[in-house]
Amino acid sequence: MTKIATRTAYGQTLVKLGEENPNIVVLDADLSKSTKTADFAKKFPERFFNAGIAEANLMGMSAGLAAAGKIPFASTFAVFATGRAFEQVRNSIAYPKLNVKVAATHAGITVGEDGGSHQSVEDVSLMRSLPNMTVIVPADAVETDKAVRAAAEHQGPVYIRLGRLDLPVILPEDYEFKLGKAVVLREGWDAAVFANGTMLALALEAAEELAREGVETAVINVSTVKPLDTATVAEVARQAGAVVSAEEHSIIGGLGSAIAEALVENCPVPMERVGLMDTFGESGSPWELMEKYGLTAAGIAAAVRRVHRRKTNG
Amino acid sequence: MNQAKVEELSGRAREMRRMIIEMLAASKSGHPGGSLSAVEIVSTLYFAAMNIDPADPHKPDRDRFVLSKGHAAPVLYAALAEKGFFPREELLTLRKTGSQLQGHPDMKKTPGVDMSTGSLGQGISAAVGMALAGKLDKKDYRVYALLGDGECEEGMVWEAAMAASHYKLDNLTAFLDYNGLQIDGPVQEVMNPTPLAEKWQAFGWEVIKIDGHDFGAIWGALEMAGETKGKPTMIIARTVKGKGVSFMENQVGWHGNAPNAEQAAQALAELGGGKS
Numbered sequence: 001m002t003k004i005a006t007r008t009a010y011g012q013t014l015v016k017l018g019e020e021n022p023n024i025v026v027l028d029a030d031l032s033k034s035t036k037t038a039d040f041a042k043k044f045p046e047r048f049f050n051a052g053i054a055e056a057n058l059m060g061m062s063a064g065l066a067a068a069g070k071i072p073f074a075s076t077f078a079v080f081a082t083g084r085a086f087e088q089v090r091n092s093i094a095y096p097k098l099n100v101k102v103a104a105t106h107a108g109i110t111v112g113e114d115g116g117s118h119q120s121v122e123d124v125s126l127m128r129s130l131p132n133m134t135v136i137v138p139a140d141a142v143e144t145d146k147a148v149r150a151a152a153e154h155q156g157p158v159y160i161r162l163g164r165l166d167l168p169v170i171l172p173e174d175y176e177f178k179l180g181k182a183v184v185l186r187e188g189w190d191a192a193v194f195a196n197g198t199m200l201a202l203a204l205e206a207a208e209e210l211a212r213e214g215v216e217t218a219v220i221n222v223s224t225v226k227p228l229d230t231a232t233v234a235e236v237a238r239q240a241g242a243v244v245s246a247e248e249h250s251i252i253g254g255l256g257s258a259i260a261e262a263l264v265e266n267c268p269v270p271m272e273r274v275g276l277m278d279t280f281g282e283s284g285s286p287w288e289l290m291e292k293y294g295l296t297a298a299g300i301a302a303a304v305r306r307v308h309r310r311k312t313n314g
Numbered sequence: 315m316n317q318a319k320v321e322e323l324s325g326r327a328r329e330m331r332r333m334i335i336e337m338l339a340a341s342k343s344g345h346p347g348g349s350l351s352a353v354e355i356v357s358t359l360y361f362a363a364m365n366i367d368p369a370d371p372h373k374p375d376r377d378r379f380v381l382s383k384g385h386a387a388p389v390l391y392a393a394l395a396e397k398g399f400f401p402r403e404e405l406l407t408l409r410k411t412g413s414q415l416q417g418h419p420d421m422k423k424t425p426g427v428d429m430s431t432g433s434l435g436q437g438i439s440a441a442v443g444m445a446l447a448g449k450l451d452k453k454d455y456r457v458y459a460l461l462g463d464g465e466c467e468e469g470m471v472w473e474a475a476m477a478a479s480h481y482k483l484d485n486l487t488a489f490l491d492y493n494g495l496q497i498d499g500p501v502q503e504v505m506n507p508t509p510l511a512e513k514w515q516a517f518g519w520e521v522i523k524i525d526g527h528d529f530g531a532i533w534g535a536l537e538m539a540g541e542t543k544g545k546p547t548m549i550i551a552r553t554v555k556g557k558g559v560s561f562m563e564n565q566v567g568w569h570g571n572a573p574n575a576e577q578a579a580q581a582l583a584e585l586g587g588g589k590s
Binding site for chain 2: 047051054059060064065066068069088091092095097
């Protein structure tokens with residue numbers, strides 16, 4: 001199976017977008033080889049601006065470029081883009097609703113060996129809390145390509161969460177990505193898993209395992225965390241009656257929180273959140289860390305069994 | 315700059331100072347000191363230097379102005395009203411619910427505001443981005459920014475300063491409103507940002523030092539900035555915080571307090587003029 005990191009897909013799509021749209025500009029903060037914006041920089045040096053190791057100014061310059069009609073993609077690691085430069089993203093980008101795409105890589109614990117200081121587990125939470133901000137967490141290279149294109153077409157600030165790790169391509173080439181739309185990838189009436197990013201493939205794997213036990217589990221790709229597709233989320237929850245969220249992110253403020261908020265108001269059902277349990281990451285190989293923190297197909301399956309039991313015993 | 319222009323600008327400046335007092339008295343909150351210190355700088359930009367059109371605030375080729383010291387919003391609003399971007403009566407809605415005149419500049423709400431600012435250090439960075447866009451598009455518009463001296467304590471200012479000279483942004487001209495005071499006291503006591511000229515020079519900027527209340531000096535510096543190639547220009551303008559209102563001048567307490575009705579009446583009497 002082909003394996004490709006979402007950051008790599010991002011870099012490839014950026015080059016194509018650069019060819020198609022002269023208004024696309026790309027900014028980075030001395031990480032262009034890692035964020036994969038280096039390909040764009042090589043192809044369109046006049047439209048690439050390195051801010052150096054200065055993330056606040058990276059966001060500020062992006063805002064100014066957008067105010068002057070450009071479509072800036074600003075890239076660095078997720079921990080710096082959303083943490084260090086949070087207030088620049090808030091006041092210079094989200095507040096004036098400027099057309100900046102914050103495309104952050106190295107999100108989550110699959111950063112691996114660099115350790116907890118570099119593993120963003122709170123970026124979705126931070127970005128989701130900002131008015132005017134759209135938040136996308138693509139699951140693989142196919143979806144990343146489509147999401148980056150959709151972000152470029154969308155008028156307004158977008159946060160795109162990308163990863164370092166090579167991942168299997170799980171979505172077909174003709175996958176239909178629509179900003180703000182959750183997609184049911186697998187039907188199921190006993191329970192449902194809402195997942196995105198690295199956890200989507202694991203959720204599909206868990207559903208296979210559960211099906212063998214007779215628990216038919218729906219899997220929904222919620223790559224747009226904001227605006228959340230509340231209609232689809234509530235409808236799926238109503239049919240399944242028990243849900244699990246799965247994300248490579250803290251259970252506080254990310255996808256799990258978004259789903260819980262939507263369901264509490266629209267269709268309360270037994271729910272569990274799979275994610276980082278209010279903890280930072282640490283150094284290690286990516287898949288060992290995923291195992292250690294319970295971000296596995298088995299972890300998702302166990303959570304599904306528990307909510308399914310709560311539903312049937314309800 | 316000829317005498318007639320200086321006289322015109324003096325009249326504009328007096329009118330803008332009146333507007334600042336009137337709007338702050340009406341809003342009962344806001345920042346008079348750093349608004350009054352920048353009146354000559356902002357009036358010279360809006361009535362002598364900048365290519366802008368109140369009938370077409372988003373004209374792509376216009377010059378841009380970023381008020382990096384966003385708390386001085388009243389001086390910007392006064393210039394915009396005087397220039398005709400919105401009716402003068404609007405000024406009295408400053409900071410009130412539903413007003414297009416927010417406590418700090420909001421490009422989404424106010425015609426003529428080129429960048430939302432208020433969080434210090436961010437405006438100059440956005441101005442750098444605008445200047446980059448101008449270079450990229452091979453347009454000859456200029457980008458102007460106004461910073462505070464206290465604002466230069468923000469680390470982000472120096473990130474932006476580094477980038478502006480790195481990218482040789484000679485289409486960017488910044489003013490530093492060097493009035494010497496910040497909220498907690500004299501800048502040199504709170505967190506000494508000096509020597510400012512040497513710092514900006516070291517960051518690769520052309521630096522010009524002037525009296526920030528002298529129209530001729532401001533204009534001369536702008537002309538020099540226009541002729542400077544390959545680097546941005548910082549015009550360090552020595553100013554008096556609260557300039558033009560005797561009891562506000564050089565008083566830290568007038569950084570962020572609005573005058574009451576009585577104080578406003580006294581200030582307007584001192585300023586003189588008035589169209590009515």
